[in-house]
Amino acid sequence: MTTPKNATGQTPFSLVFGAEAIIPTEMVYPIAKTSIRDPQTNDENLVQDLDTVEELRDQERFRMVTYQQKIAGAYNKNIRIRRFRVEDLVLQKAFQNKTKPADGNLAPKWEGPYLIESKAGKGAYRLMNMEGDMLPRAWNAFHLKKYFC
Template sequence: MATRQTPYSLVFGTEVLIPIEVVILKARYQLQDQENNARILPHDLDTIDELMDLARTRMASHQQKMAKAYNKNIKVRRFQIGDLVLKKAFQNTKDPNAGNLAPKWEGPYLIDSEARNEAYWLATLEGNFLPRF
């Protein structure tokens, strides 16, 4: 787990004690008594926020590492007006009778103009604008 904490400990501030640990006396359970537990429990509840902050920090670190590993393989492609491109074929534009053998790409199309950052208006090779879907 990225946080190195169990969900139970993040909510309640202590580790869960399973029933078999009560039957087979372990040092963790054997050395505790009711009065000592009642005295220590409020202190443990105060440390829940600390555990949650540590978990958030670890989670953010883990997410940054994952994003870095993912983004290192991405190659940015810039297109120019006049380039020929292919467009992904979606369910609504595919031939319904083609099944799995339908082409996954449509085109080629001509980049006519830039709509926004890295978004383009496409046209057919004859010059007809391609409608947006």
């Protein structure tokens, strides 16, 4: 609870209560943080901290959004979006339930080629085999790759 978080730079306790937490051992064994404080000025400082806690929370919300955008950017920089056009030839990823168990590691990783018949949504395509039969469902572009003949 007293460790500052990366996203906000503040402790959860300070964001809720507007002041840093003092652990019991700091009360028993005086340290600079607890011995310098005067009870009278401490109360005044706590009231002032409570007045500014909303401002502190707003600053930390902004910092958290910036941190999240930075993390998302680092994640998304390696993402390669696959886009295909209608009538492109593609290979479809071969899943375990469609391969022969006897093939083991030598089973084909891709099957096809298939013809893209139409777009089915954002990043999804309807496929047709070379005989002209439609596949029963749409396929995500993640499970397809371009076929070069």
